[in-house]
Amino acid sequence: MSSLPAPSIVAPVVRFYSGRQQTFLSDGPSRWRRTTPEDAARLHTGYDRETREPHLGVYIVPVGNGFRRIGFDVFKLNLKLRESTVERLELQWREQSASLPKTQLRHLRRRAHFARSFARFEVQPENVERWKDELECILSNPDTYESI
Numbered sequence: 001m002s003s004l005p006a007p008s009i010v011a012p013v014v015r016f017y018s019g020r021q022q023t024f025l026s027d028g029p030s031r032w033r034r035t036t037p038e039d040a041a042r043l044h045t046g047y048d049r050e051t052r053e054p055h056l057g058v059y060i061v062p063v064g065n066g067f068r069r070i071g072f073d074v075f076k077l078n079l080k081l082r083e084s085t086v087e088r089l090e091l092q093w094r095e096q097s098a099s100l101p102k103t104q105l106r107h108l109r110r111r112a113h114f115a116r117s118f119a120r121f122e123v124q125p126e127n128v129e130r131w132k133d134e135l136e137c138i139l140s141n142p143d144t145y146e147s148i
């Protein structure tokens with residue numbers, strides 16, 4: 001019985017979506033609505049039809065408390081994040097948000113989710129660029145992922 005080599009994982013091309021989108025979705029037979037950054041990120045995530053190149057969309061949206069919600073989902077890529085990657089992301093998020101007032105911190109922790117197939121968390125507006133750089137580095141690295 002010969003064992004086949006494990007298929008190598010190709011890291012996805014990461015793209016960030018924020019602000020007003022230029023795409024519309026049908027919301028019924030005669031209703032159209034503008035996509036949200038979250039919609040655009042979900043539509044972008046997956047494999048290119050011709051090249052089979054993986055793509056991952058990450059959304060950044062403002063939330064009512066003045067923070068920005070960042071999120072992504074790797075489910076359509078048939079991959080999952082390594083446990084060490086999830087722990088690293090959550091630890092960095094906790095360290096950056098540790099200086100916030102207790103009531104805000106409790107609210108943010110309740111709404112933050114870090115899992116092997118997705119992440120969704122809120123950050124201060126001045127930290128968005130730092131998070132974009134960090135996520136670009138982490139999510140475009142093939143060692144970040146495991147096959148399902």
